[in-house]
Amino acid sequence: MGANIEYSPVIGLEIHVQLSTKSKLFCSCSTDYIGAEPNSNTCPVCLGLPGSLPVLNKKALEYALKIALGLNCKINNFTRFHRKNYFYPDLPKAYQISQYDIPLAEKGKVELLTKNGEKTIRITRAHMEEDAGKLVHPTKTGRLEGATYSLVDYNRAGVPLVEIVTEPDISSPQEAKEFVSLLRQLVRYLGVSDGDMEKGSLRVDANISVRLPDGTTTNKTEVKNLNSLKALEKALEYEFKRQVKLVKEGKEIIRETRHWDDKKEETFGMRSKEQVHDYRYFPEPDLLPIIIPQEMIQQAEKDLPELPWEAKQRLKDNYNLNDEEIHVLTERAELLNYFDQVIKHGADPHKAASWIKSELLGLANEKGKPVWELGISPENFAELLNLHEKKEISTPIAKELLTKIIETQKTPSQLIKELGLKQLDDEDLLQRLAQKVISENPKTVEQYKKGKTKSLNFLVGQIMKETKGRANPQKVREILIKTIENPE
Ligand code: ZN
Ligand code: MN
Numbered sequence: 001m002g003a004n005i006e007y008s009p010v011i012g013l014e015i016h017v018q019l020s021t022k023s024k025l026f027c028s029c030s031t032d033y034i035g036a037e038p039n040s041n042t043c044p045v046c047l048g049l050p051g052s053l054p055v056l057n058k059k060a061l062e063y064a065l066k067i068a069l070g071l072n073c074k075i076n077n078f079t080r081f082h083r084k085n086y087f088y089p090d091l092p093k094a095y096q097i098s099q100y101d102i103p104l105a106e107k108g109k110v111e112l113l114t115k116n117g118e119k120t121i122r123i124t125r126a127h128m129e130e131d132a133g134k135l136v137h138p139t140k141t142g143r144l145e146g147a148t149y150s151l152v153d154y155n156r157a158g159v160p161l162v163e164i165v166t167e168p169d170i171s172s173p174q175e176a177k178e179f180v181s182l183l184r185q186l187v188r189y190l191g192v193s194d195g196d197m198e199k200g201s202l203r204v205d206a207n208i209s210v211r212l213p214d215g216t217t218t219n220k221t222e223v224k225n226l227n228s229l230k231a232l233e234k235a236l237e238y239e240f241k242r243q244v245k246l247v248k249e250g251k252e253i254i255r256e257t258r259h260w261d262d263k264k265e266e267t268f269g270m271r272s273k274e275q276v277h278d279y280r281y282f283p284e285p286d287l288l289p290i291i292i293p294q295e296m297i298q299q300a301e302k303d304l305p306e307l308p309w310e311a312k313q314r315l316k317d318n319y320n321l322n323d324e325e326i327h328v329l330t331e332r333a334e335l336l337n338y339f340d341q342v343i344k345h346g347a348d349p350h351k352a353a354s355w356i357k358s359e360l361l362g363l364a365n366e367k368g369k370p371v372w373e374l375g376i377s378p379e380n381f382a383e384l385l386n387l388h389e390k391k392e393i394s395t396p397i398a399k400e401l402l403t404k405i406i407e408t409q410k411t412p413s414q415l416i417k418e419l420g421l422k423q424l425d426d427e428d429l430l431q432r433l434a435q436k437v438i439s440e441n442p443k444t445v446e447q448y449k450k451g452k453t454k455s456l457n458f459l460v461g462q463i464m465k466e467t468k469g470r471a472n473p474q475k476v477r478e479i480l481i482k483t484i485e486n487p488e
Helices: 058-070 173-190 229-248 294-303 308-319 323-330 333-344 349-367 378-389 395-408 412-419 427-440 442-449 455-466 473-485
Strands: 008-018 082-085 095-098 105-114 117-130 134-136 151-153 160-166 202-211 221-226 256-261 266-272
Touching: 008 173, 008 229, 058 105, 058 117, 058 160, 058 173, 058 294, 095 117, 105 173, 173 202, 173 229, 173 308, 202 229, 221 229, 221 266, 229 256, 229 266, 308 323, 308 333, 308 349, 323 333, 323 349, 333 349, 333 378, 349 378, 349 395, 378 395, 378 412, 395 412, 427 442, 427 455, 427 473, 442 455, 442 473, 455 473
Parallel strands: 221 256
Antiparallel strands: 008 160, 008 202, 082 095, 105 117, 117 160, 134 151, 202 221, 256 266
């Protein structure tokens, strides 16, 4: 954004995280709605039928509490639900049970590592609420555009959400992306949501305004429908440019909700933004306030797993891995756990990190499975790395063994024995092979002698081929040089 130093974006986010509880927030209906028969996971409570009464799901409260603690929020021991009134076809009660004046948690903060160093993003609040149903548009794209009617599926109605609101502390689209990515990592580490943006488990709305050279800010707009990190970044870049253009033309920025069109890569106005008083919030009369005992908070605090930023610090402190490796290893808690297990089984941390990054992630990509589900146990992987470290197997053999382990589930040493893959270190044999290759390739030898050192690679390759990759390439190289320089 170098071209607009005098204008800068001011961004705040509202993120809805779907909790991965088995049942809904106020009834026992299943939350597993993906692929389910429409309206099959419903009951009088989540359909909002008269006379039905909601009952709070304790697990959802525990999960929400974990998120709040992970975000360093102050927990309100006394909290309650409100009705947020608005009519929409996917909201059968014509109100959403949400939280208003006393949310579960407030005043948190997250340290975000940006390219300009650490930066604190303040969390305004984190509250619980229920999800709405889903409108289904019978068009090819599934979008409203061109539909002559719409269907409604209430399977999602009542699924527990935590809404997280940040202060407008984010100062670039890139930072917004990094924040959401960190938040997604957090909920995954906490085991409270799959954080999958494509499935809608994590949904982002972004507020953006422009800070002017005199320090004041314009009206903000809210961009909805951001269902990927890329969309979030692009939409904010677009919206910032649009607002700056309006400012420069002396036009007013209308306070409104805008939609992001992923195909056209632009935002468009939807409706003027509701004011809080439009919702006619009032305390939910069917639910008692929640009093959270101090012990419950302390217990939840104790039960918190290692958080992403703690894991990063640990890898740096304990193993002095580089930033890139740390980034890769901590991306998913499962991968970090895999790495930890490999180290426990005696592998060198640097070697393990670099092999996971290059080889295992490569294989994972190829097989379309995460590393921890590839079928290479941490124990087998550690053994393989150690055999390679001791030079009992060459690099190409070690790589080949990875595939063999997946296929057979046998240990590296078993496979080496069965397939006769142990590294060839026999000097006499390598010497004989070197002589053979030298006499068979006089031209290449001549080139090498003339100073074309790369020609040696070809000769090494010939011996590796001859030994089916079992020779120690370093040794082969040494023997070749010696033999060429001192022919017998
Ligand atoms: Zn239900
Ligand atoms: Mn909400």
